[in-house]
Amino acid sequence: MLFKVEMTVNIPSSLPKEQVEEVKAKEKAYSQRLQREGKWPHIWRVVGQYANVSIFDVADNQELHEILTALPLYPWMEISVQPLCAHPSSIYTEQTSSK
Structure with missing residues (x-):
């Protein structure tokens, strides 16, 4: 199943910088693993925000x-x-999930 996921991050300013950097490093490693596995095929930064728009390709709601x-x-x-889901007017056949 394909999902569009919008994420906005709001890290509290009171969190120690070292902890923030550690969490960000873990986040990057985890997201890149999911990308390599094909579960997170698209991720885009929202300009000017600590936010992204992503496409996930997973088996079901529970996995997401x-x-x-x-x-x-x-x-x-x-x-x-x-x-x-695929749009009936799309010229692309690759819109459907491979899961």
């Missing part, structure tokens, strides 16, 4: 929930999820 709640930055995120 487990992935998102395991994000190291999850405690400081606002997340919006929308399930996706």
